[in-house]
Amino acid sequence: MHAPDDRLDVATALSPRRPWTWVITIFTLVFAAQFLQLLLTNPNFEWDVVGQFLNSETVLQGVVMTVLLTVAAMAIGLVLGGILAVCRMADNTILKIIASSYIWFFRGTPQLVQLIFWFNIGLLVPVLSIGIPFGPAFFSIESNTLITPLLAAIVGLGLHEAAYQAEIYRAGLMSVDEGQLEAAKALGMKPVRVFFRIHLPQAMRFIVPPTFNAIIGMVKGTSLVSVIGGAELLFSVQQIYSQTYQTVPLLIVACVWYLFITTVLNGVQFFIERHYGRGASRNASTSRLGRLLDRRALVRSQNLARGSES
Amino acid sequence: MNQPVLRINGLRKEFGGVEVLKGIDLEVRTGETVAILGSSGSGKSTLLRCVNCLEVPSGGSIELENEVMGYKREKNGQLRRLSESRIAVQRRRVGMVFQNFNLFPHWTALENIADGPRSVLRLSKADAIEKSMALLKRVGLHDRANAYPRQLSGGQQQRIAIARALALEPTLLLFDEPTSALDPENVGEVTDVMSSLAAGGATMLVVTHELGFARAAADRVVFMDDGVILEQGTPSEVFDHSREARTREFVGKTLP
Numbered sequence: 001m002h003a004p005d006d007r008l009d010v011a012t013a014l015s016p017r018r019p020w021t022w023v024i025t026i027f028t029l030v031f032a033a034q035f036l037q038l039l040l041t042n043p044n045f046e047w048d049v050v051g052q053f054l055n056s057e058t059v060l061q062g063v064v065m066t067v068l069l070t071v072a073a074m075a076i077g078l079v080l081g082g083i084l085a086v087c088r089m090a091d092n093t094i095l096k097i098i099a100s101s102y103i104w105f106f107r108g109t110p111q112l113v114q115l116i117f118w119f120n121i122g123l124l125v126p127v128l129s130i131g132i133p134f135g136p137a138f139f140s141i142e143s144n145t146l147i148t149p150l151l152a153a154i155v156g157l158g159l160h161e162a163a164y165q166a167e168i169y170r171a172g173l174m175s176v177d178e179g180q181l182e183a184a185k186a187l188g189m190k191p192v193r194v195f196f197r198i199h200l201p202q203a204m205r206f207i208v209p210p211t212f213n214a215i216i217g218m219v220k221g222t223s224l225v226s227v228i229g230g231a232e233l234l235f236s237v238q239q240i241y242s243q244t245y246q247t248v249p250l251l252i253v254a255c256v257w258y259l260f261i262t263t264v265l266n267g268v269q270f271f272i273e274r275h276y277g278r279g280a281s282r283n284a285s286t287s288r289l290g291r292l293l294d295r296r297a298l299v300r301s302q303n304l305a306r307g308s309e310s
Numbered sequence: 311m312n313q314p315v316l317r318i319n320g321l322r323k324e325f326g327g328v329e330v331l332k333g334i335d336l337e338v339r340t341g342e343t344v345a346i347l348g349s350s351g352s353g354k355s356t357l358l359r360c361v362n363c364l365e366v367p368s369g370g371s372i373e374l375e376n377e378v379m380g381y382k383r384e385k386n387g388q389l390r391r392l393s394e395s396r397i398a399v400q401r402r403r404v405g406m407v408f409q410n411f412n413l414f415p416h417w418t419a420l421e422n423i424a425d426g427p428r429s430v431l432r433l434s435k436a437d438a439i440e441k442s443m444a445l446l447k448r449v450g451l452h453d454r455a456n457a458y459p460r461q462l463s464g465g466q467q468q469r470i471a472i473a474r475a476l477a478l479e480p481t482l483l484l485f486d487e488p489t490s491a492l493d494p495e496n497v498g499e500v501t502d503v504m505s506s507l508a509a510g511g512a513t514m515l516v517v518t519h520e521l522g523f524a525r526a527a528a529d530r531v532v533f534m535d536d537g538v539i540l541e542q543g544t545p546s547e548v549f550d551h552s553r554e555a556r557t558r559e560f561v562g563k564t565l566p
Contacts, residue, residue, distance in 0.1 A: 190395040
């Protein structure tokens with residue numbers, strides 16, 4: 001039995017001993033230093049060549065094409081994906097079957113195969129025409145004239161993306177509490193308004209993070225287009241190093257640009273998530289940027305409230 | 311005054327072969343507050359949810375001011391189910407307060423209340439805000455206009471939810487166990503608001519476990535058991551001079 005000790009106080013206690021923490025830290029630092037040495041001293045990286053081609057015209061044109069492909073294909077993916085998700089969740093059985101089949105097919109076949117397929121669509125359908133089925137055509141065009149590598153790439157990437165995006169929307173829409181929809185209905189909101197004012201805005205919190213995953217995946221996925229001769233970023237550096245044989249530094253040039261684009265996207269994601277996170281947390285933001293944005297929102301809503309008194 | 315606003319006739323509802331409502335007849339007159347009591351599973355909430363078409367009845371009918379809820383009468387007298395957007399229009403005359411508040415978390419208290427007047431009653435922005443601020447004052451929360459629901463206590467959220475339901479000036483107010491999700495010390499602030507509404511002449515149908523509220527504020531008490539109305543009458547008739555053993559058992563268990 002110990003006598004009661006009134007000097008017992010955990011405030012002055014020491015931290016637990018953690019010998020392995022030190023071993024791991026030292027090991028990691030040595031490894032990092034070696035990697036840095038490799039980056040700086042290995043002449044095969046040819047950093048001067050990286051600098052030389054980073055802003056070259058061919059590379060910049062490739063960057064523009066990569067961004068353009070991403071924007072166009074994502075636009076198709078986001079819009080068509082939304083339509084597919086709504087159809088898949090609809091009461092109408094035929095719409096459900098069509099949407100499910102689409103997702104089954106486009107998610108179930110490789111993206112690269114789809115791209116090559118669209119590029120060669122002329123082999124399947126030599127002439128595209130608008131008219132009455134089994135009747136006369138009003139307008140005809142040869143597939144190979146209409147489907148350029150650029151259009152094949154946009155259509156191929158976009159249709160594939162839509163299948164994935166549909167499932168992202170569906171997951172987000174299913175995450176919203178049934179009570180929210182009932183409350184909206186009980187207030188006499190019509191279905192379209194319930195969807196756009198209550199259902200979708202709350203689902204967006206769960207739609208935005210995987211969607212940005214998909215957008216970043218798309219930025220990198222556009223490199224597949226090099227296979228069908230679309231002059232995007234990877235194709236551009238390949239063109240250069242096929243002549244100069246400076247393969248490594250030019251692949252690094254491509255990586256630097258891919259990283260730049262995805263870094264910008266990360267920033268955009270931060271702001272969009274903030275927007276849809278309204279009211280999601282009990283606490284005000286803790287970051288300096290967050291506090292600044294909160295203050296602006298507060299001033300806005302105070303102005304709104306004050307407007308009622310004047 | 312004293313005209314039946316709500317007339318429920320032989321209402322039946324079944325879920326997957328199980329009959330939850332077995333023929334309910336109930337009338338509510340203008341300005342009347344009717345409390346519905348009963349143990350869980352007796353069908354009280356289902357009855358309430360049928361009234362504003364959140365559930366589709368299996369049989370019988372519900373008329374609000376002589377209009378069949380959820381259906382229209384065709385020329386030959388045949389009833390035809392209305393589309394969701396037509397039902398939305400009917401629901402505007404019925405306000406509903408939920409057990410779990412169901413305030414919209416992405417909108418502030420003010421936005422939650424002002425949306426209805428703005429989009430449904432087509433008030434100007436300034437008028438909608440003025441109306442909403444007056445309602446906030448009525449439930450004692452005008453200083454929390456800019457708070458998001460998750461920053462408010464349960465009792466405060468439920469008072470905002472009542473203000474939101476009132477904002478559409480409904481003919482009939484439905485309360486589905488409005489205090490069941492609250493901490494005991496928050497119950498009073500919500501029942502106080504409800505009592506003052508009842509005293510102010512609102513027509514209310516209240517599913518509740520608060521027998522104290524039912525005794526003090528209700529004009530009529532309905533006791534439901536296993537999908538039927540077992541008995542109904544003034545609070546004193548049901549609580550103190552009940553004719554049914556089942557009611558006496560329920561009241562005895564629930565009241566201390």
